[in-house]
Amino acid sequence: MGDFFRVENLCKNFGNLLALDRITFKVERGEVLGLIGPNGAGKTTLFNVVTGFFRCSSGKIVFRGKDTSKLSPDKLAAEGMIRTFQIPKPFKELTVGENVAVGTLFNPGRIRKLSISTAEFVDRVLKGVKLDSFKDDSASVLGYGNLKLLELGRAQGAVPELLLLDEPFAGLNAIEIESISQILRALAKEGLTLIIVEHRLRELMKLISRVIVLYYGKKIADGAPQDVSRDKRVLEAYLGKRWASDNA
């Protein structure tokens, strides 16, 4: 079990456009990894490839010692790799509780390991994302902030081992971001491995232990947040050459 999650020389091209160019990185169990980069850097593409929504052009993805680069999203979910979407995509006609329970229902193996009943587990997840008071309401009544929370709850319902979050803070105000940060911190404390794509760097940096920077499909930095934020290439990518040299 040397490797929990590993990506090797991952490439993805759309026609002539190389969206991911030989990306290689590793994630240890229990790590909280940030994935950042300017618009169009390939963060979401990397997400979609890793979670099976896109097939990679070449390279290798290894999750818990198994090559998963050719698995479909539902197989990956069964392996314990669960993602959220930037724009919440709930099951609108189902209740909030059912939205969480679906993941549990279709991944019965992992819930058994936790040795608590599905109902208890769903209640715990709902309490964790502060939606327990909406349990029996249809998901269509939730506002945007609560939908973001539900997205998180729905993913947790599937009992993930590796949780990939696509911009969990997008479109939220400072208070809502703080509340989501708290939830994520609690998950990390439980030992869940997280990979977070985010644009809100200030809030993100407080959460993560390591960050990877993508720029035009290439990995340009990988390390502790404070080191990466002083990295010359990262500053150039975000600010442009002139600004970067002025500030250095």
Next chain:
Amino acid sequence: MKTLRKELMPISIMLALSIGLVSVVPISRCDYFIIGFLTSACLWIVYAVSWDLLGGYTGMLNFGQMLFVGVAGYTVALIELHFNIPRLFMILAGVAGGTLSSLLISLPAFRVRASYFAVVSLVLPLVFHRVTMTFIKLFGGDYGLNIDRVFRREHLYYAAIGIMAVTVIAIRLVVKRKIGMALQCIRENEETARAVGINVGRYKVIACMISAFFTSLAGVCSFYYMGHVGPDLFGLEGSFDVVIMCVVGGTGSVFGAALGGGILSLVLELMRPVAEYRNVLYAALLVVMMMVAPRGVWGLMKSLFRRRFRNYVQQGAG
């Protein structure tokens, strides 16, 4: 077993309805007009309820439900005419043929979204129509295939009642179980369904098979009742009737679909003298339904009941 116990109410309703329908035979002194109407009503209900599993629960709009009826009918007819094997095997072959024909729609649409499924389901029956009209020697062209009566009409009526009751209960059980949850998730959002570990393609194919199975069963019954199967089954009219039934009754609900099937069978029968205005009336009915009750008669009944209940609760509290 737990689900079965929870479904005690619908099962007993279906049982009571079946007994009532069976008793029509002695009461009407075996009036073939009434029996004929009720048989076709039962079969329409089967078509509607099976359609709803796809259209209402899974969000796969099937505009060719009668394809399964046609394939099942032609299969049985061809075997009846050309082979001499026990009739039970003929029926099984017909049901199997109809069920497998669903793969022709579901497999091409396997990877694509619901809208493409609708297109495939719309076009495929037309292909079959063409085929039956081209190979006239085998399929009889416009006349279709005809056989002599082999079952007594009242027996086929009992069979239709049985098929209806079994279909309604079976599909109720299907949608209340894990697979029903999967289908509803697929309807709500395919990508999210995948992301939580639902094998979307597999469940779609299974849903199509279940829907086609019950429809074929009813189709074989219909073939024996009429002693006839024709290319009109591959036309748009019958399949659209099924869709309209579900919209009128209420999609996404087994009882809604069944109610719609029942109501529209009656309307179809009453409209027989003015058959040429059928489409006009249907269109008007659809528009009215959309405006008054977008969730169908069943949805309307449910919300009315709920409102009354709420008023009652509020008065009680006040």
